[in-house]
Amino acid sequence: MRIIVTGGAGFLGRHLCAKMLSLGHEVLCVDNLLTGRRENIEEFEQNSAFRFFLHDVTTPFVLDGPVNAVVHMACPASPPDYLRYPIQTLEVGTIGTRNMLELARAKGARFLLTSTSEVYGDPTVNPQSEEYWGNVNPIGPRSVYDESKRASEALTMAYRRAHGLDTRIARIFNTYGPWMRPDDGRVISNFVMQALQGKELTIYGDGSQTRSFCYVTDLVEGLVRMLLAESDSGAAGASGSEWGINYPVNLGNPREEKVVDVARIITQMTGSSSPVKFHPLPTDDPKLRCPDISRARRLLRWEPIVSLEEGLTAVIKYFRKCLGS
Numbered sequence: 001m002r003i004i005v006t007g008g009a010g011f012l013g014r015h016l017c018a019k020m021l022s023l024g025h026e027v028l029c030v031d032n033l034l035t036g037r038r039e040n041i042e043e044f045e046q047n048s049a050f051r052f053f054l055h056d057v058t059t060p061f062v063l064d065g066p067v068n069a070v071v072h073m074a075c076p077a078s079p080p081d082y083l084r085y086p087i088q089t090l091e092v093g094t095i096g097t098r099n100m101l102e103l104a105r106a107k108g109a110r111f112l113l114t115s116t117s118e119v120y121g122d123p124t125v126n127p128q129s130e131e132y133w134g135n136v137n138p139i140g141p142r143s144v145y146d147e148s149k150r151a152s153e154a155l156t157m158a159y160r161r162a163h164g165l166d167t168r169i170a171r172i173f174n175t176y177g178p179w180m181r182p183d184d185g186r187v188i189s190n191f192v193m194q195a196l197q198g199k200e201l202t203i204y205g206d207g208s209q210t211r212s213f214c215y216v217t218d219l220v221e222g223l224v225r226m227l228l229a230e231s232d233s234g235a236a237g238a239s240g241s242e243w244g245i246n247y248p249v250n251l252g253n254p255r256e257e258k259v260v261d262v263a264r265i266i267t268q269m270t271g272s273s274s275p276v277k278f279h280p281l282p283t284d285d286p287k288l289r290c291p292d293i294s295r296a297r298r299l300l301r302w303e304p305i306v307s308l309e310e311g312l313t314a315v316i317k318y319f320r321k322c323l324g325s
């Protein structure tokens with residue numbers, strides 16, 4: 001396959017590019033490096049099956065030749081990033097998504113959107129299944145990300161209904177692994193970096209809020225299965241119980257952990273004596289986050305296999321290397 005990966009120089013994009021190249025596909029990585037890094041993709045740049053395009057997807061992307069799939073991952077994803085780039089985040093999820101859907105339509109390509117568990121906002125049900133519509137504050141600071149992704153999903157479904165485009169939507173829950181930026185401000189990178197540097201571990205709120213953490217190789221396996229799965233035979237108006245692969249699928253690890261427990265596990269695993277410091281909970285911070293992955297199990301025969309402890313071992317090793325220790 002010849003695949004476009006937008007956001008391919010970011011954390012998850014980098015891993016997806018590596019996986020698709022290893023499976024023998026041609027990968028065209030489109031990224032404006034807003035939150036991604038050229039060093040993430042350096043090792044692919046000698047590979048003739050890989051090409052990098054420095055391009056902002058809010059401008060149409062023109063390319064000669066066939067394309068089999070567009071994986072639209074471009075979007076700032078960590079809270080400090082999307083709060084720093086609020087307008088860009090909204091634009092990439094609306095104008096950028098529309099441009100990439102148009103590209104897929106023009107090429108007759110399959111389209112996979114990487115959406116997020118943040119479409120569920122601060123949920124009133126736990127775990128969250130794909131049929132839950134969410135509890136999102138449309139005007140709060142986080143809305144730039146949550147609503148951008150909700151608009152991306154709406155656009156994707158509209159292209160499927162209006163143009164019969166072969167679309168897929170992965171709702172990704174917190175994912176971690178090597179190649180995260182040490183300073184990206186996500187829970188795992190924050191805690192590991194703070195523990196390794198002997199700094200206080202920053203906990204927002206009392207730490208009783210829950211998160212689920214998926215290791216990156218598990219997540220990428222789920223994305224690849226979504227991308228390669230056979231399309232549904234129609235059912236554009238199906239109800240939840242009939243939903244097939246062209247409807248949203250949660251990808252995440254159903255092991256739910258309190259944030260304060262994750263801090264303790266990381267402190268123990270790094271052998272750090274760092275204390276924890278509690279800070280006020282940011283506005284609209286979700287109190288619960290846990291995926292119901294029944295659909296991924298049924299449709300993709302997928303579930304995570306890497307334990308939190310195994311994944312953290314790899315991340316701690318990676319960040320130690322980043323710190324030169």
Ligand SMILES: NC(=O)c1ccc[n+]([C@@H]2O[C@H](COP(=O)([O-])OP(=O)(O)OC[C@H]3O[C@@H](n4cnc5c(N)ncnc54)[C@H](O)[C@@H]3O)[C@@H](O)[C@H]2O)c1
Pocket residue numbers: 006007008009010011012013030031032033034035036037055056057058072073074075076077078081092096114115116117171172173174175176
């Ligand atoms: N990592 C997670 O835990 C997680 C969870 C849920 C959803 N996601 C989704 O997965 C995708 C990738 O996330 P990530 O963690 O790798 O984030 P990331 O910030 O590391 O990667 C995003 C990439 O998109 C690029 N980008 C941003 N705006 C762009 C634009 N206008 N044009 C071209 N490129 C642009 C950035 O430069 C970066 O390389 C995002 O869509 C994110 O919403 C990630």
